[in-house]
Amino acid sequence: MPGRSGLRSRLILGFISVALLASVATLVATYVGAAYLFRNDQLQSTSHLVDGVLPRDPTSNQIALIVIGSALALLALMVVLAQLATRRVLRPVRKLAAVARRLAQGDLQIRLTATGADEMTDLVHTFNEMATSLQAKVAELHRMHTMAQRFAGDVSHELRTPLAAMLAVTDVLDEQSERFDGDAAAAARLVSRETSNLNRLVADLIEISRFDAGSAALLMDGVTLADAVASCLRVRGWTQQVVVEPLPELRVRCDPRRLDVIIANLVGNALRHGAPPVTLRAWTHHAAGRDWLSLRVHDCGPGMPAEVLPHVFDRFYKADTARTRSEGSGLGLAIAWENARLHEGTIEAANAPEGGASFTLHLPLYPEPLQAG
Amino acid sequence: MPRLLLIEDDPAVREGLQIALRHQGHQVDTAATGRDGLDRARAGQPDAVVLDLMLPDLDGFEVCRRLRASTSLSIIMLTARGDDFDIVAGLEAGADDYVVKPVQPRVLDARIRAVLRRIGRAPAAVQSHGDIVIDRAGLIVTKSGRPVALTPTELRLLLVLAESPLQVFARDQLLRLVWEQDYLGDSRLVDACVQRLRAKIEDNPSTPVYLQTVRGFGYRFGPV
Numbered sequence: 001m002p003g004r005s006g007l008r009s010r011l012i013l014g015f016i017s018v019a020l021l022a023s024v025a026t027l028v029a030t031y032v033g034a035a036y037l038f039r040n041d042q043l044q045s046t047s048h049l050v051d052g053v054l055p056r057d058p059t060s061n062q063i064a065l066i067v068i069g070s071a072l073a074l075l076a077l078m079v080v081l082a083q084l085a086t087r088r089v090l091r092p093v094r095k096l097a098a099v100a101r102r103l104a105q106g107d108l109q110i111r112l113t114a115t116g117a118d119e120m121t122d123l124v125h126t127f128n129e130m131a132t133s134l135q136a137k138v139a140e141l142h143r144m145h146t147m148a149q150r151f152a153g154d155v156s157h158e159l160r161t162p163l164a165a166m167l168a169v170t171d172v173l174d175e176q177s178e179r180f181d182g183d184a185a186a187a188a189r190l191v192s193r194e195t196s197n198l199n200r201l202v203a204d205l206i207e208i209s210r211f212d213a214g215s216a217a218l219l220m221d222g223v224t225l226a227d228a229v230a231s232c233l234r235v236r237g238w239t240q241q242v243v244v245e246p247l248p249e250l251r252v253r254c255d256p257r258r259l260d261v262i263i264a265n266l267v268g269n270a271l272r273h274g275a276p277p278v279t280l281r282a283w284t285h286h287a288a289g290r291d292w293l294s295l296r297v298h299d300c301g302p303g304m305p306a307e308v309l310p311h312v313f314d315r316f317y318k319a320d321t322a323r324t325r326s327e328g329s330g331l332g333l334a335i336a337w338e339n340a341r342l343h344e345g346t347i348e349a350a351n352a353p354e355g356g357a358s359f360t361l362h363l364p365l366y367p368e369p370l371q372a373g
Numbered sequence: 374m375p376r377l378l379l380i381e382d383d384p385a386v387r388e389g390l391q392i393a394l395r396h397q398g399h400q401v402d403t404a405a406t407g408r409d410g411l412d413r414a415r416a417g418q419p420d421a422v423v424l425d426l427m428l429p430d431l432d433g434f435e436v437c438r439r440l441r442a443s444t445s446l447s448i449i450m451l452t453a454r455g456d457d458f459d460i461v462a463g464l465e466a467g468a469d470d471y472v473v474k475p476v477q478p479r480v481l482d483a484r485i486r487a488v489l490r491r492i493g494r495a496p497a498a499v500q501s502h503g504d505i506v507i508d509r510a511g512l513i514v515t516k517s518g519r520p521v522a523l524t525p526t527e528l529r530l531l532l533v534l535a536e537s538p539l540q541v542f543a544r545d546q547l548l549r550l551v552w553e554q555d556y557l558g559d560s561r562l563v564d565a566c567v568q569r570l571r572a573k574i575e576d577n578p579s580t581p582v583y584l585q586t587v588r589g590f591g592y593r594f595g596p597v
Contacts, residue, residue: 160453161383164475168389171478172396199475217457221560222590223545231557256545260557 007093008086015082016075023071030067092120096127108135153209159202166195204331207261208315211338218255218342220366225250225282225293232263242267243279250284252293253366258339265336266297266347266359272328274299274357284365291365292345298358303351312349313337336361375489378419379403380410380436381451382428386474390423393478399485407431411439414446420489421447423481424468426459434466441467445524447488451476464565469526470552471559487553488526500535503597505574505583507535516574526551527570530563534584534594543591567592 095112102110111131114124170192177188210216226247233239252259263280270278282295304312311317316330333347340347345363352358377399381387387403394401402417404410407428414422422440426433437448450463450471460471469488472481498509504517512528514521523531530551534542542550548558551566567586571578585593 157453160475161386165383165385165389167475168386168393168478172392175396202475219457219559219561221544227545235557257557257559 008090011086011089012079012082015078015085019075019078019082022078023075026074027067027071031064034063034067092124096123100127103131103134108138149209149212152205153213156202156205156209159198160206163195163199163202167199170195201329201331204329204335207335208331208338211335211342216338216342218258220253221256222251222253223256223259225252228252228256228259229263229280229282232260233267236264236268238267238271241271241276241278243277245279245281247282248284248293250293250365252363254343254363255339258342259363262336262339262347262361263295263297265332266295266361268328269333269359270297270299270301270357274301276300293363293365294360295363296358296360298352298356300356303355303357304349309349309351313347333359374398374400375421375485376400376417376419377402377421377423377485378410378414378417379423380405380407380428380433381423381425382406383425386425390478390481394423394482394485397478397482399482407433407436410436414440414444419446421449421485423449423451423485425451425474426463434462437463437466437468441524445522447485447525449481449484449488460559461561461565464561465568467524467569469524469566470562483553490525490553502535502538502583502595504576505535505597507531514574521573523570523573526566527573530566531570531574534592538595538597539593541587541591541593547591563592 099110099112108131111128112124114121114128173188173192177185177192180188207216226249229244229247230239233242233244267278267280276299278297278299280295280297282293284291284293286292308317313333313336315334318330333349337347340361340363343363345361348360348362350358350360375398377394379387379390379394379401381390381403382405384405387405391401391403402413402419404413407430410422410424410428411431413419424433424436428436431439433450437450440446440448447470448468450460450468451474452459452463452471453474463471470484472484500507500509506515508514509532514523514528514531530547533547533550544560544563545558547563548554548560552558552562567584568578571581571584574583575581582597583594585595587593
C-alpha cells in the first residue's frame with residue numbers, strides 16, 4: 001500500500017532535519033566563536049608576532065575535528081531518538097488502522113482501549129462511538145431485512161394452499177370453456193391463465209426466499225449436457241424456437257433441476273425480450289485452475305441499454321419502466337443467478353459484439369466420481 | 374378405471390384435486406384425516422393413494438408406514454417445494470413418488486399413471502439369480518422359495534435391473550425407465566426404492582449382493 005509508512009518517514013525526516021540544523025548551527029557557532037577567541041589571544045600577545053604572519057594555531061584543527069565529531073554524534077543520537085519517538089507516536093495510529101480494517105472487514109464488535117488523556121484518546125473514544133453506532137445500525141438493518149425476507153417467504157407459503165386448489169381445476173376450466181359462450185369463455189380462460197401466472201410467481205418467490213434463508217441445497221447428480229438442454233427446451237415447447245449449436249459430449253455433475261431452471265430462465269428471457277433467432281452454444285475451457293462449462297444464450301434483439309446491464313439480475317427489475325408487467329415473474333434471472341452461485345458458478349450478461357444480448361453461464365465442472373468395482 | 378384415494382386435510386385443495394382427478398378419468402375417494410384415510414384404504418382397496426404429508430392427526434409419514442406395512446399399493450406424496458427433509462423422510466417411509474404442491478393436474482395425472490402402469494408380462498421367462506427367482510410371466514418374485522411382496526415400483530425397478538445383470542444403470546436412466554420421468558426427476562426416488570428393495574431381498578442390506586451400488590454412477594444387478 002503506497003504511503004503506508006509516509007507519516008513515519010516524515011516524522012523521522014523532521015527529527016533529522018532538526019538535528020542537522022542544530023548540528024550545523026553548533027558547528028558554525030563553535031567555529032566562529034573559536035576563531036574570534038583565538039584572534040583576541042593573538043592580539044594580546046603581539047610580542048610573539050615575528051614576521052607579520054599569524055602563526056598557525058596547532059589546536060584549531062583539533063577543535064574543528066572535535067566539533068564536527070560531536071555534531072555527528074549528536075546527529076546519530078537524534079536519529080535514534082527520532083526512531084523511538086516516532087514509534088511511540090505511531091503505535092496507537094497503527095493500532096487504530098488495524099482495528100479500523102477489521103471493522104471494515106465486518107468485525108463490528110471490535111473496539112479500541114483508550115489509555116491516557118491526549119488527542120489520541122479523544123480519537124479512540126470517537127472511533128469507538130462510531131463503531132457502536134455502526135454496529136447498532138447494521139443489526140437493525142439486518143433485522144429488518146430478515147423480517148422482510150421471512151414475510152415474503154411466509155406470504156408465499158400461505159398463498160400456496162389456495163393456489164393449489166385453484167390450479168387443480170384450471171384444466172377443467174380450460175376444457176369446459178369451449179362450451180361457454182363469448183364472455184364466459186373468455187373469463188374462464190383469463191382466470192385459468194392468471195392462476196398459472198400466479199402459481200409461477202409464488203413458486204419463484206418461494207424459491208428466492210429459500211436462497212435468502214440459506215436453505216437452498218444442491219442435490220448433485222450426473223446428467224448428459226445434451227439431454228439436459230433438449231429436455232429443458234422440449235418440456236417448455238421451445239425446441240423449434242431455439243437454435244442449439246452442436247454441444248460437447250459431456251456428463252455434467254450438477255443439480256439437474258437447478259441447471260434446468262438456469263437454462264430455462266436464460267432462454268425464456270431471450271425469447272421474451274430479445275428477437276429471434278435465439279441461439280444456444282456450450283463449450284468447455286480451463287480457467288482459474290479448474291475446468292468450466294460455459295453455456296451461452298444469445299438473441300438477435302437490440303441488446304440491453306448500458307444502464308440496464310448492472311441490474312439485469314436484480315429482483316423485479318424492469319428494463320422498460322413503461323411496461324407494467326412482463327410474462328415472467330420478474331425473478332427469473334435473479335433465480336438463475338442464485339442457482340449458478342450455488343454451483344460456485346456465475347452468469348455474465350453482456351451485449352454481444354455482433355449485436356443482441358448474450359447471457360453466459362459459467363459452471364465449474366466437477367469430475368464425475370470414478371466408477372468403483 | 375383406476376381407483377384413487379386422496380388424503381388431504383385442506384377442503385379446497387381436496388375438492389380441487391378431486392374434480393381434476395375425476396376429470397382425468399380416475400375414480401376418486403377422499404379422506405380428510407390420516408385415520409380416515411387408513412380406514413378407507415383398507416375398505417376400498419384403491420390402486421394408488423395420493424397423500425398429503427401435513428395432516429392433523431396422523432402425519433403423512435405415519436400413514437405411509439402403516440399403509441406399507443399391510444399393502445403394496447402405490448403411494449404418491451404431496452409435498453411443499455424444497456422441503457427436502459420431508460421428501461427424504463416420505464420416501465424412506467415408503468412412498469413411490471412425490472409431487473410438489475401446487476401441482477398442475479396434468480403432472481399429477483402423469484405421475485399416477487406412471488406408478489400404476491401395468492408391467493409388461495414377458496412370455497414364460499423365469500430367471501434365477503442365487504436365492505432369488507423372478508417369474509416375469511407371473512410377475513412373482515420369490516426368495517428361497519418364499520414370495521416377496523413388492524410394490525409395483527419396486528418390482529419394476531428389480532425387473533429393469535435384473536434384465537441386464539452386471540450392466541450399470543445411472544440414476545437418471547432408471548428414472549426414465551421405471552418412473553417415466555425425464556432427467557429432471559429426483560434421483561432420491563431411485564435411492565429410496567433401492568433401499569426398500571434391498572430390505573426385502575438382500576440377506577444383509579448393508580452389504581448388498583443383488584443390488585449393488587456403483588459409487589457416483591448408479592446401480593447394477595449382481596454379480597451374484
